[in-house]
Amino acid sequence: MSDLLSKCTVCGALLDEEDMFCANCGTEAPRQTATQTAARTATHNFQCTGCGASMSYDASAGSLRCPFCGSTQLEERKDAKILAPKAVVPFAIGRDRAEASMRHWLGQGFWRPGDLARTASVVGMQAVYVPYWVFAADTHTYWTADTSQTPAGARGDWFPMTGEHHDRHAGLLVGASGALTPAETAAICPFDLALAVPPGQVDLDNVTVEQFSVNRKYARPLARMGIEQLVAQTCDDQYVPGRCRNMKVNTRIENLTSEPVLLPVWIMAYRYQERVFRFLVNGQTGRATGQAPISLRKVFAAIGIAVAIVAIILLFAVAARGATLSQMDSTKTVDSPLTAVISPAASRVERQRAFPYTSRSSADRDDAGRRWALRLRSVRPARAGILRQWSVVRRLA
Numbered sequence: 001m002s003d004l005l006s007k008c009t010v011c012g013a014l015l016d017e018e019d020m021f022c023a024n025c026g027t028e029a030p031r032q033t034a035t036q037t038a039a040r041t042a043t044h045n046f047q048c049t050g051c052g053a054s055m056s057y058d059a060s061a062g063s064l065r066c067p068f069c070g071s072t073q074l075e076e077r078k079d080a081k082i083l084a085p086k087a088v089v090p091f092a093i094g095r096d097r098a099e100a101s102m103r104h105w106l107g108q109g110f111w112r113p114g115d116l117a118r119t120a121s122v123v124g125m126q127a128v129y130v131p132y133w134v135f136a137a138d139t140h141t142y143w144t145a146d147t148s149q150t151p152a153g154a155r156g157d158w159f160p161m162t163g164e165h166h167d168r169h170a171g172l173l174v175g176a177s178g179a180l181t182p183a184e185t186a187a188i189c190p191f192d193l194a195l196a197v198p199p200g201q202v203d204l205d206n207v208t209v210e211q212f213s214v215n216r217k218y219a220r221p222l223a224r225m226g227i228e229q230l231v232a233q234t235c236d237d238q239y240v241p242g243r244c245r246n247m248k249v250n251t252r253i254e255n256l257t258s259e260p261v262l263l264p265v266w267i268m269a270y271r272y273q274e275r276v277f278r279f280l281v282n283g284q285t286g287r288a289t290g291q292a293p294i295s296l297r298k299v300f301a302a303i304g305i306a307v308a309i310v311a312i313i314l315l316f317a318v319a320a321r322g323a324t325l326s327q328m329d330s331t332k333t334v335d336s337p338l339t340a341v342i343s344p345a346a347s348r349v350e351r352q353r354a355f356p357y358t359s360r361s362s363a364d365r366d367d368a369g370r371r372w373a374l375r376l377r378s379v380r381p382a383r384a385g386i387l388r389q390w391s392v393v394r395r396l397a
């Protein structure tokens with residue numbers, strides 16, 4: 001809080017030199033007279049034209065490359081007074097452990113290419129002190145929530161609760177990097193701030209140090225959001241028995257303080273199939289986060305398997321429908337002469353029924369001859385009878 005000049009007369013929040021009103025309660029801030037900002041003079045200042053990161057560099061480093069985006073287009077800036085950190089957490093893990101941590105992380109995850117951990121080549125790796133704000137505050141909270149533990153005799157499932165909570169929050173980190181995203185600076189947390197040392201004990205001139213790009217006044221709303229989330233979680237854990245829903249907190253934040261600190265981060269860039277990805281490792285704990293490619297082969301294979309399953313299901317559906325149709329067809333066409341002749345399995349009787357005059361066997365033909373003979377025999381007596389009758393008529397005449 002060395003770069004803060006005064007406290008709000010109403011709520012006690014610390015005021016920045018540029019503040020006209022208290023950011024916490026809105027009270028008009030007293031006129032500032034002199035700036036006593038704690039600053040240090042940074043030499044070897046560069047700004048990356050690729051990603052915009054401002055940093056000071058190790059003077060002894062041979063080649064200059066932006067640790068955040070890998071660009072070599074760095075513009076040298078004049079020596080300048082910059083915000084001095086209040087504390088620095090020194091590096092606890094070395095280059096080898098950081099790289100091992102990266103390869104372990106790359107090997108995880110289903111959608112990553114199988115050879116990613118093996119074939120990814122590290123193209124840049126730098127130890128960088130990344131700026132953070134450390135916030136602390138006292139909180140006074142009124143909260144309401146619903147719990148599912150209903151008292152005896154109650155009929156509803158949920159039952160409202162309310163209460164009050166006092167707390168002290170310290171060590172809340174908000175990233176102040178201009179090059180890393182808030183998601184990235186949050187993903188490598190936590191850091192053990194108890195191991196921080198005064199900046200004088202770390203040689204900040206011969207190492208890459210990113211400069212503060214997020215002012216305190218822009219970090220503060222993020223800190224307030226973080227504190228309210230912590231308070232809501234604490235109230236849930238401490239006061240609400242059973243299940244909890246609709247936790248609402250009304251938190252008054254008092255004595256909000258913030259300190260600039262530098263935290264150790266290994267920033268790496270690795271190349272996989274001509275693409276470059278950024279990777280971060282917490283320089284104190286080894287916790288890793290980063291960007292990783294997605295295996296297109298695995299995605300296409302998953303899509304292919306899904307399509308194949310759908311196709312098999314459709315095929316089964318069509319086959320089942322076809323079977324019922326052909327069953328209906330066969331019952332309908334048993335009597336059809338054409339199918340009876342075409343089908344090799346059709347019996348002789350069926351073939352005969354289809355074409356009765358062409359497919360008879362010799363026995364059948366003999367049979368037919370006998371029938372003709374019988375018919376002729378039966379015709380002859382009839383003819384004789386007619387002749388007889390005719391002769392009788394002639395005689396009468």
Ligand SMILES: [Zn+2]
Nearest residue numbers: 008011022025
């Ligand atoms: Zn105030």
Ligand SMILES: [Zn+2]
Nearest residue numbers: 048051066069
């Ligand atoms: Zn850059």
